[in-house]
Amino acid sequence: MFRPVYLSGRIRSLHVLASFVIFCILLSTVRFYRQQQSRPPSIYDYTDGKTEGTWLNDTSQDVQTEETVYLRALASQYGLTKDIPWFSRRIRPTYKSKARSSMTQTSVKLLSRDFQRVRIEDEKLDLQAEKAIQLPLRRSATPDQVDVFSLIFGISTSYSRLIYSNDSLMHDWARWLTDGKGRSNGASLVLTLQQASNAELSYVSTELRQLGIDAVVLPASDNLDITARYAELLHMLSRRSDELSKEGKGKKFLSLVDDDVFFPSLAKLLGKLSKFSVKQNIYLGMPSERADWTVENNITMTYGGGAVFFTVPMANKLVQLPCLKKDKEPEGGGASRENENVYWDELLYSCVSEHTDDSLYVLPSFYVPENDYHGLRTGYEGGVQPLTLHHYKHRHSFEAWKAHMITSLCGEDCFLQRFWFKDSWILVNGHTISHYPDGVEVLPLKKSSLLVTQQNRDNERIVQTAKRLVVDAVQGRDERKVVSWTGVKQTWRLLDARTTDKGEVWQAYIKRRGLSVSYGDEDDRLPEDTVHTQEGPSDVDSIIVLIWEA
16 A cells, blocks of 8 residues: 555656756756867868858857957967967058059058057956058959969879878968869869878878869879879879860869979969960979079079979870880989989979970079079068969978968968068068067168178179070069168067958967077078177067958
8 A cells, every 4th residue: 555655756756866867968068068169279170261150259258359269269279378468450451552562661550559468367358459550452363263274283292291280281282272262263183192091092082172172182103202203193194184175174284293382373373374375385384482493513493393384285295205104214213312302393304305395484483593692581571472382381381371361351462462561560461570679671672782792792693594494584573672670670470360250361470489589480690690689588479460351
């Protein structure tokens, strides 16, 4: 007679226990979700056009300003000091300029006040960017306005290089092989991987497709050095071009490039290529910096600088040459070289020179032999709009895809464009922000001989180029300007770039703690330099944030 009461008590206890278990599960789920939401985002999640739920829309931090959220995300991701001198400025592009200048002088100040020293852990941290200033630019094409259907590229590399630093190289490629919004820009890619497994080939193929790159990924033949692999790749590229032609997707130019070549100005590149007849045998090289040139017997020459283009007739001619026959190992194949990526273009040049009457047309990027002023810095900080960047990771520790993100907002012309502010600050857009506390002067290149003499006592200029080279005239060469200053140069380098759902581009420039030097990351002052001095050490990182408004 007591059993129903007993059973009723057990059932009630089970109900309480079940309710408690369900409550614990729900509580754990909510906590896990909130933890996922509050994690600092990976910069690789925020490419143009793919900014779902960005760091500016995080509902778990909606009581903070956008600037505060961004600074805390930077501090978490990059290990910044807890105390940070900070300044932020909004920038509004105005398209009033008729031409891209080597140096754009403005009548406004970059800093309207001193840096604000903030503590990241301060719960009441309330950061606000300074009001927008206007910067004049020439209206130019954005990546989604450039159709690159006429080009097919060939690259040979290794799986380990591709996956290094969170697939950094593939993200670089996505900036010039897509429209910046996850869709192909019409260009095609043939990629060969050395000693790659089927799983590795599949992974790379999938990643490239998800980035929006139209790519065919193939294994490279075993036991070939980089020079022989590129000779093999030329045949693969030619066959792929024929296949696309049969599909009604014919290409006009085939290109072999090093894996760390970057094309920041595709509209300008296509404009240069359009001057050549695609029905003729055209062979083009696109060297970037002085390191892409060599001097032999007092003759200045280049083999292409890791970026070589051919018309289809020229490519068909090349694959028939005896020195590039598929079943013939290239001369010197297998030889060990300190920097083997440089030398495949040398093989091509030697082969063309020996077996044809064709010349190498050269389209320079930064460096032009006629302007060979030794010791003069006219590279990334020179205000030039480059056709190519080469070995930018190794030579300059430059993360091209972050810097290039700004072009989706203000066009290709604003990449590395220089702005000279009234308060002695100079912005090289996407690269550096520099301050000259003792003043700065900007001089035309042709009037800067005194500056060159101060920087290098060797006045010899090498201007004679090889007979088989046809060097293209560089537009605006005489308009170039160089920066002259005395005393200290303080430099902030680009650390991070992200886009928002509103189309804004946020850039963070950093000056790291420790010993700072006059030229940024390396003390590259020339011997006996009495003009420039070294900045004293700092115990904190400092940040400048530029917010480019759409």
